Amino acid sequence: MDISVDCVVFGFDEKKLKVLLIEQRQPGKDKTLPRLQTALPGDLLKENESLDGAAKRVLRELTSLKGIYLKQFHTFGDPMRVKNLKDQDWLRTFRAHPERRVVTVGYYSLVKLEDYSPKASSFAGKTKWIDVYELPELAFDHNVIVEYALDVFRHELIADNIGFELLPEKFTLSQLQHLHEIVLNKKLDKRNFRKNVLKLDQLKPLNEKQQGVLHKPAQLFQFKTKKKS
Amino acid sequence: MDISVDCVVFGFDEKKLKVLLIEQRQPGKDKTLPRLQTALPGDLLKENESLDGAAKRVLRELTSLKGIYLKQFHTFGDPMRVKNLKDQDWLRTFRAHPERRVVTVGYYSLVKLEDYSPKASSFAGKTKWIDVYELPELAFDHNVIVEYALDVFRHELIADNIGFELLPEKFTLSQLQHLHEIVLNKKLDKRNFRKNVLKLDQLKPLNEKQQGVLHKPAQLFQFKTKKKS
DNA sequence: TCAAAAGTGTTGCATCTACACCCATGG
């Protein structure tokens, strides 16, 4: 039995909440056409690696960012989760033991898109940001895993206001609010949102304003400091 | 690499919050004295078993109760978690591959003590209920696992009022309140507690009162119905 | 009649929601 980690990497581009996916053209075998496989980044756990370590490694292979928000949220162990035909065909192209059962530990991660640049080196396939609300069919049970991650993320966004993990280093309150609105899928009141988020005392106003916008430039803020939970 | 599940089974006896543990005398090897090993119930995942299935099986082997509250809460994968000496000695007494690394998926469970009766058949060792606030040193990282479980349980007790899962079928509001007080480790106001818990509309008052108590007998309640989350 | 826990409402305070107008900037 194998163990893997899969990472649901969320990013935010001012309009959409996105998930980082790996797209790979599956070589056509015999008469069948090549299929496009889309999957979460993940990998088998190495012999001397912790779970968190494996998740970090997977992230490092995707991007060179450090200090990214990363959290284990659930473990998926259906005995059949990697057994269906198209997934098996695909696994055979790169796994030593494609037929083995795999239990996977799900992590979700929040990255600042402004800093993100894909690392070409690793992950043979191409990485792609895809709107979380418009996901294609993914490999294995990865659609389920993303839904689960999103669910947990929403709860933690409300409870811990971790939204700024998805925004640039310096951001405006409107950006933060838009993010919340998209993740939670509902409109929020501007004045109330600002009161609430400022009361949490996690944001530091900067002596700096937005530049080059065609309206009144907004105050920029910065995330104060890691909070202990 | 192996995968196991470990179950943190909580029970409540009107005074204390307890955890069900397995106690086994570890045969002394050579000159050393026999040691007492205390551990969470758990087992390796079988080839065709889901994680939830394995957790249920472990529970079934402890007790004949069905329909018990059971929830996955975290997965523990430190590469060294089963490697220390005393744990290795013990593992050698019953594991086919004691040296193998084990990643374990933690479940916690709530059982009604009134219905509980230990199943002698399985788990060679003896089962024991131990106060969660006075745990001895447990095998592996089981102390950490219990702490984690307790933490999650507290949050879910507040959020979902799952307390009645630990009480007899019929219970009084005072019993429920005492349970909350012990789990959360703080005193609660009687009137407010009753208002709150009744507002949730999960309890059905019965046409029945406590019997044989030397004070005004209390109204009995029953948990209404499984709520969907 | 005593002891022991059951049961019950109200008030003040804090929090949340709903809501509309002026401001600063770039074009």
Place this chain on the structure above:
DNA sequence: CCATGGGTGTAGATGCAACACTTTTGA
């Protein structure tokens, strides 16, 4: 000077915490 989003305060409603006395039963 116009368009665009930025920024701000309040009143009313709601929710929550604090608090004390009467009731019922068994002994």
